[in-house]
Amino acid sequence: MRKILLQVDSDLQPSVFDAITALDSVDCVMLRHGAVTPENVTALVHGCMFTRSPQNLRDTAIFIGGSSVEEAEKVLKKVTETLWAPLNVSVMFDPNGCNTTSAAAVYNMASVCALSGKKAAILSGTGPVGQRAAGLLLKLGASVTITSRNIDKAKSASDAIGRRFGKSPECAVMRGDEDIPPILDGAVAALCCGAAGVQLISEKLWREHPTLRVVADVNAVPPLGVEGSDMLWQAHETDGKIVYGAIGIGGLKMKIHRLAISRLFEEKGLILDTEAIYDLAGEAAK
Amino acid sequence: MRKILLQVDSDLQPSVFDAITALDSVDCVMLRHGAVTPENVTALVHGCMFTRSPQNLRDTAIFIGGSSVEEAEKVLKKVTETLWAPLNVSVMFDPNGCNTTSAAAVYNMASVCALSGKKAAILSGTGPVGQRAAGLLLKLGASVTITSRNIDKAKSASDAIGRRFGKSPECAVMRGDEDIPPILDGAVAALCCGAAGVQLISEKLWREHPTLRVVADVNAVPPLGVEGSDMLWQAHETDGKIVYGAIGIGGLKMKIHRLAISRLFEEKGLILDTEAIYDLAGEAAK
Amino acid sequence: MRKILLQVDSDLQPSVFDAITALDSVDCVMLRHGAVTPENVTALVHGCMFTRSPQNLRDTAIFIGGSSVEEAEKVLKKVTETLWAPLNVSVMFDPNGCNTTSAAAVYNMASVCALSGKKAAILSGTGPVGQRAAGLLLKLGASVTITSRNIDKAKSASDAIGRRFGKSPECAVMRGDEDIPPILDGAVAALCCGAAGVQLISEKLWREHPTLRVVADVNAVPPLGVEGSDMLWQAHETDGKIVYGAIGIGGLKMKIHRLAISRLFEEKGLILDTEAIYDLAGEAAK
Secondary structure, three states: OOEEEEEEEOOOOOOHHHHHHHHOOOOEEEEEEOOOOOOOHHHHHHHHHOOOOOOHHHHEEEEEEOOOHHHHHHHHHHHHHHOOOOOOOEEEEOHHHHHHHHHHHHHHHHHHOOOOOOEEEEEOOOOHHHHHHHHHHHHOOOEEEEEEOOHHHHHHHHHHHHHHHOOOOEEEEOOOHHHHHHHHOOEEEEEEOOOOOOOOEOHHHHHOOOOOOEEEEOOOOOOOOEOOOOOOOOOEEEOOEEEEOHHHHHHHHHHHHHHHHHHHOOOOOOEEOHHHHHOOHHHHHO | OOEEEEEEEOOOOOOHHHHHHHHOOOOEEEEEEOOOOOOOHHHHHHHHHOOOOOOHHHHEEEEEEOOOHHHHHHHHHHHHHHOOOOOOOEEEEOHHHHHHHHHHHHHHHHHHOOOOOOEEEEEOOOOHHHHHHHHHHHHOOOEEEEEEOOHHHHHHHHHHHHHHHOOOOEEEEOOOHHHHHHHHOOEEEEEEOOOOOOOOEOHHHHHOOOOOOEEEEOOOOOOOOEOOOOOOOOOEEEOOEEEEOHHHHHHHHHHHHHHHHHHHOOOOOOEEOHHHHHOOHHHHHO | OOEEEEEEEOOOOOOHHHHHHHHOOOOEEEEEEOOOOOOOHHHHHHHHHOOOOOOHHHHEEEEEEOOOHHHHHHHHHHHHHHOOOOOOOEEEEOHHHHHHHHHHHHHHHHHHOOOOOOEEEEEOOOOHHHHHHHHHHHHOOOEEEEEEOOHHHHHHHHHHHHHHHOOOOEEEEOOOHHHHHHHHOOEEEEEEOOOOOOOOEOHHHHHOOOOOOEEEEOOOOOOOOEOOOOOOOOOEEEOOEEEEOHHHHHHHHHHHHHHHHHHHOOOOOOEEOHHHHHOOHHHHHO
């Protein structure tokens, strides 16, 4: 019985990135669907549920992706509502790489710096990667602050994190370098989750910071989020800081993504979302 | 040379059910197309015809599906008009499972009850499954009545069956249990083809019926078409009746579907529509 | 690592012809995308570039097709602008078969008649196949004339050929048989690139022509471009002329197409457009 991975993607063109990564992870046949909505996904999920015996459904799985995390979350909700045991299949949720990226960033930071009971900040942390990284850092026992140019946006993201992960981060407004000192006061870790091509922190500020131990950036489009860093840096040590660039994080991200895909076919009924994907980081990093 | 199955589906999202069933039937590569119309299918069929030698076209086949049987019939018409020997390929037609479902239901009924020269009724029998089941029962020599809430709809379906299968069933109006006694008077078989979640016959009526020998139902969404039955029943004997539920029929339906797909690659130029698919039921049931 | 071919097609339904031909050329997995535009192709190309190591990208390639050569050219431009070494992959460009068809036609003509320094005419030569055939004949050293019913259209095509291939053909108006004698005066080769079902040259004219040595036609829909010819003719000799019909040319076209697909996975970073595809004709013809 062949392994089959149903790719459901909200974009008109289903992600080629996700398809190739899946094909490189497991010897599977892909059934690729773009323009998937909560309305039309039910029939696709039924097609998975009603074609194989409960035992053989271990060889069928679903990957939910797409550039809009918000749309993908609606699709995930519908997919999990539609599946029921024993006719359920495993599902991985990673639209725009938000789960694998946040897992790789947080795992990398935690691997070089004890974070439990310590202060961490996520600059520009209201997007999908920032929110998930905040949730993971909170679960690791860190005290977390997320920033935004707009305090309402930060509060709304903090509330969403609270609903999803059980704890909420602090909020702070950050419009430029001058707002950073109080935010990073006493912090050991800073993760930059800004938009592509937006610098978030000046070189002088992070290099000379008295307590920061690890700095990471998920922006791979110059100018980078961390001025004076290199997107290839992977645990690069400089001025007493350990720095990760976007491509430095990307290596682990890809390993986590591939491992998660292979897990889909090892156990039936998994829902691989943020925490479950993070739990794979240690094995992926080996 | 790899086996290639072109899936043409009128729905925006081509059926995952049909794709997985095909992949579980034959080691083939699927070329899956949704939003297929009589207008755009010609180029797809030409793509099958003009890429391989006549001899090698045995390894190329077409599956026509989709949730609308009416749209699929227009596509089938265009596909068969486009193909010509020796550049023809085999085609299977099973939109919404109408052919495999009606074949499984009728074969199951006929396997437990001689139907030639006997009376059979198809309750709510104007849809794609009901019409095909009527055609098959007529070919088996049964005297068939189809029912509808609306006599004009029944007559129109009966005419369509006559044009397609050469014989027309009787028509009857059935709005509720009270209309059933004359319809089932002397009948040995009743097949319920109602919409999902619509009860068609009361438990008292079928259990106490003096001549009924077999009752079948293709509705898998409670309330079932046959009150007091179980969708899992497969030749379940009770009160002297043999009863089939939707999932009980579904087992044979899947076997017929898989066998039909594998036949596509054994002989060139087949058109597997209602009768040809029914002819596979005996082998599939073994 | 599996070979992966990304099919990008401007048509709503990606070409089945191109998919089957690719699958018959190389043991690859196809990622098929229709409705591709210069706007949405970037993400698809990035999906190729950022999923495998530079070395392993030899096993990823892109095929650009579709019925509109003009739309496909815009997509090709965007694809080549998006790719950069070492994260580049090989690309084949053959919308509507324009490159493989012109390569096969010109190679066939050149294989039976020395063309360098000789006169060749392309009747109805302003379309994608005609323009590419003109470019190839000019590169072979022939003196080329393209014809059209409309002189402005011919001049515009000639200019486009000049920009693309470095040399421009002569232009001539041809509305019917009576315009042909001066166009073919002294010519050794004539290629008919008219629309399907349009006759371009009368039987009397080509059979009795004093200098013509080879005549070819890419129209496979009767009436053929070359009156009194057969679409199956492949180097058919009659009245001292060697004649190729559309299907006669099609055999070599398919071989070139398949060889080009396999080349995509032998070398990284190839752009297989008109000249590179023509360069494969000799090997394909063996």
